[in-house]
Amino acid sequence: GENVEQHPSTLSVQEGDSAVIKCTYSDSASNYFPWYKQELGKRPQLIIDIRSNVGEKKDQRIAVTLNKTAKHFSLHITETQPEDSAVYFCAARRDDKIIFGKGTRLHILP
Amino acid sequence: NAGVTQTPKFRVLKTGQSMTLLCAQDMNHEYMYWYRQDPGMGLRLIHYSVGEGTTAKGEVPDGYNVSRLKKQNFLLGLESAAPSQTSVYFCASTRLAKNNEQFFGPGTRLTVL
Numbered sequence: 724g725e726n727v728e729q730h731p732s733t734l735s736v737q738e739g740d741s742a743v744i745k746c747t748y749s750d751s752a753s754n755y756f757p758w759y760k761q762e763l764g765k766r767p768q769l770i771i772d773i774r775s776n777v778g779e780k781k782d783q784r785i786a787v788t789l790n791k792t793a794k795h796f797s798l799h800i801t802e803t804q805p806e807d808s809a810v811y812f813c814a815a816r817r818d819d820k821i822i823f824g825k826g827t828r829l830h831i832l833p
Numbered sequence: 834n835a836g837v838t839q840t841p842k843f844r845v846l847k848t849g850q851s852m853t854l855l856c857a858q859d860m861n862h863e864y865m866y867w868y869r870q871d872p873g874m875g876l877r878l879i880h881y882s883v884g885e886g887t888t889a890k891g892e893v894p895d896g897y898n899v900s901r902l903k904k905q906n907f908l909l910g911l912e913s914a915a916p917s918q919t920s921v922y923f924c925a926s927t928r929l930a931k932n933n934e935q936f937f938g939p940g941t942r943l944t945v946l
Binding site: 724729732757766767768769772812814819820821822823824825826 | 877
């Protein structure tokens with residue numbers, strides 16, 4: 724089955740700097756890659772997603788890149804702000820299953 | 834619309850007790866999922882359903898059973914709870930079309946003593 728690896732597990736960046744979180748997946752048939760943000764005590768919420776026929780997608784300060792050949796995808800957050808502090812999860816979908824990575828705890832330092 | 838709701842929000846069980854977690858969605862979604870979330874382990878898929886009357890195993894199905902008798906409800910059962918099942922359980926749903934957003938419920942915090 725699908726396996727999703729996510730790195731790093733913890734990331735601290737200065738406010739205003741960029742943050743990058745990377746994920747790899749094992750099943751080449753996976754075709755949809757969402758990213759979720761989870762604030763403390765809250766439910767995960769989708770922040771951006773990308774389909775396998777696209778290499779990059781951007782939404783304001785957030786972007787996702789996908790390299791199908793290497794089977795990895797990354798989340799980029801620019802101009803980080805205090806409200807970006809949260810746990811971020813990547814995921815990969817193959818058929819009806821969505822498998823998540825273990826998460827990255829992002830700390831934005833003042 | 835309430836979206837995805839979960840009942841109960843919190844529960845404490847003793848080892849060996851049974852219970853059922855209820856997930857309900859009012860968005861007419863075909864797909865529904867149950868995940869458990871443990872520190873450092875992310876969200877692990879327990880069981881899922883692609884439609885009324887159908888269920889399938891996820892990554893960690895042992896010790897759990899599910900039922901989808903109605904399209905809007907997805908039940909997760911623990912027949913004989915164990916301390917290893919202490920976790921936060923999230924339900925999610927999505928539309929039938931592929932590659933659509935999963936909407937999560939607020940979670941159920943379960944402690945098994």
